């Protein structure tokens with residue numbers, strides 16, 4: 001497979017190159033710190049980038065979640081907030097927007113993605129049931145486990161190989177899924193938990209052919225499919241670019257078709273939907289909706305705000321409309337790829353092909369001398385911060401947590417450090433600076449030592465764990 005470059009992407013769309021379909025109206029100054037300041041800040045943070053203060057960060061690539069820049073239209077929408085406790089006008093607009101673009105019948109707002117994950121897991125999993133999915137996501141799997149479910153990874157093997165150039169590394173392995181259904185019986189499968197794109201695999205997409213095949217397999221056994229639609233717009237872009245028959249279909253059309261093969265979806269709107277907070281859950285089944293609408297008032301807020309202010313729902317509705325614009329998504333992915341190409345040109349090991357929301361550095365190949373139990377990806381995130389004040393995130397053994405049955409660490413094949421690109425926030429020059437910093441850390445790799453975990457919280461340990469440097 002040849003990797004599309006920003007230039008070939010431009011040509012594909014009949015232009016010389018891509019550029020952001022917006023200009024900058026307001027800026028937020030950045031602070032550059034000294035190496036001594038960063039040494040102090042990182043030690044105080046227990047070598048965990050989640051524990052750094054944002055003031056001590058120069059370029060913040062921790063996450064693309066809630067870190068998006070809103071448009072002037074979204075800021076204007078904020079002023080239209082109807083802050084009624086019940087029946088806010090903004091809810092009805094959001095509901096109609098989700099129905100229009102994602103195509104589901106019934107909508108429940110939530111404060112963010114994990115609020116929705118909590119509700120769907122409680123409503124749709126009976127203790128002891130299996131939940132097959134295309135790779136785990138931390139919060140998703142935890143809510144499934146807390147509801148008594150047993151997560152089973154049914155993604156294709158290529159997804160676990162950072163060097164595989166499979167164009168749809170997010171695909172479900174139909175044989176693995178069918179074998180599980182046959183072994184355990186369809187009544188013991190809660191639902192298929194399908195994510196587009198797959199965050200932990202490197203932002204890798206699922207093809208339309210695959211979701212269609214999963215649908216027909218599930219229909220044969222009477223199993224439901226729920227979609228984590230958090231980054232489905234980015235997934236739609238890859239379908240448009242790579243899948244036969246979709247080059248001339250709009251992102252909005254592709255999105256709707258994809259969702260039509262599933263029974264419902266949840267979303268952390270803090271990503272694709274270009275807002276700083278928000279989420280939702282939507283299903284087609286009236287009975288399930290009834291249950292979810294009842295649960296939301298227990299855990300999130302009334303069913304017409306779900307933990308959100310009216311203004312947040314309005315900004316989200318506008319964000320959804322902006323997110324399905326073909327020009328926008330082309331520039332969004334173009335920027336991620338730009339960084340990926342710089343690093344690839346310098347032979348720095350990253351997950352290929354470059355996915356939708358981030359560049360994932362392959363810490364195993366970066367630090368072959370650091371064993372996985374000494375947290376190579378966490379080490380790399382720490383070193384990158386020390387070098388330049390750039391904040392990234394560990395996505396390896398610390399993130400994977402422990403097997404609830406054995407208590408041992410999960411040892412994921414992927415040991416990655418994620419450089420996550422917020423939407424509409426940084427420029428190409430920032431990407432150049434990031435690439436140069438990664439190169440400097442790479443050049444100094446032989447002297448780098450690993451870490452030891454000295455504090456480990458019970459749930460989602462990577463957020464608050466503390467580490468020390470090994471001598």
Ligand SMILES: Cc1ncc(COP(=O)(O)O)c(C=O)c1O
Pocket residue numbers: 065112113114115137139140195199228230231267268269270279
């Ligand atoms: C794929 C995916 N699903 C679900 C979530 C949970 O969303 P939130 O952070 O809004 O709770 C996230 C991010 O956390 C995510 O990346």
Ligand SMILES: N[C@@H](Cc1ccc(O)cc1)C(=O)O
Pocket residue numbers: 062063064065138139199268399420
């Ligand atoms: N979903 C967000 C925030 C987050 C980060 C790490 C997690 O494991 C969970 C949530 C992200 O992927 O960046």
